[in-house]
Amino acid sequence: MKMPAAIEPRMIAPCGMNCGLCIGYLRDRRPCPGCNDPDDSFKPKHCVVCTLKTCEHHSAHAEALCVTCTSYPCARLRQLDRRYRSKYRMSVIENLEEVHRIGVQGFVELERERWACPHCGALVSVHRTACLSCGESVDDTRGTGLTRASLASL
Numbered sequence: 001m002k003m004p005a006a007i008e009p010r011m012i013a014p015c016g017m018n019c020g021l022c023i024g025y026l027r028d029r030r031p032c033p034g035c036n037d038p039d040d041s042f043k044p045k046h047c048v049v050c051t052l053k054t055c056e057h058h059s060a061h062a063e064a065l066c067v068t069c070t071s072y073p074c075a076r077l078r079q080l081d082r083r084y085r086s087k088y089r090m091s092v093i094e095n096l097e098e099v100h101r102i103g104v105q106g107f108v109e110l111e112r113e114r115w116a117c118p119h120c121g122a123l124v125s126v127h128r129t130a131c132l133s134c135g136e137s138v139d140d141t142r143g144t145g146l147t148r149a150s151l152a153s154l
């Protein structure tokens with residue numbers, strides 16, 4: 001598995017997804033380059049045609065994050081946020097708010113700490129509950145400050 005020492009700022013997608021934690025990016029075989037890199041045959045179709053990435057605001061303002069949009073947070077973004085909060089213990093909206101507050105560089109540095117395996121320090125994928133490097137189970141409450149209580153209330 002790819003085990004980056006740091007998460008690069010370009011891994012933060014316009015919707016707030018941290019592609020650096022995606023199993024599609026971390027896998028060894030046919031890794032996805034991430035939302036912000038040019039589409040290639042390894043990027044899944046649903047990410048190529050994603051209606052958030054291809055929405056009017058992003059077409060008009062290259063590299064803009066959803067948090068700068070006048071419709072933020074739109075229904076599409078809230079739906080993605082619900083899915084990630086309930087299935088993957090991450091909130092893309094909380095990610096965006098944090099990027100807005102502290103900047104993308106500060107955010108990726110915090111993310112590297114938050115998603116570090118407590119056993120070996122490797123990066124944990126948001127899509128897995130065990131470390132890709134050492135195989136140990138990881139705390140399923142890690143992520144953007146989500147607690148068991150807040151997840152239970154979803």
Ligand code: SF4
Nearest residue numbers: 019022024032035047
């Ligand atoms: S599969 Fe989608 S979410 Fe995952 S790294 Fe690629 S573009 Fe990002």
Ligand code: SF4
Nearest residue numbers: 055057066069072074
């Ligand atoms: S919040 Fe704005 S930029 Fe983001 S997907 Fe919705 S309409 Fe597009």
Ligand SMILES: [Zn+2]
Nearest residue numbers: 117120131134
């Ligand atoms: Zn580990």
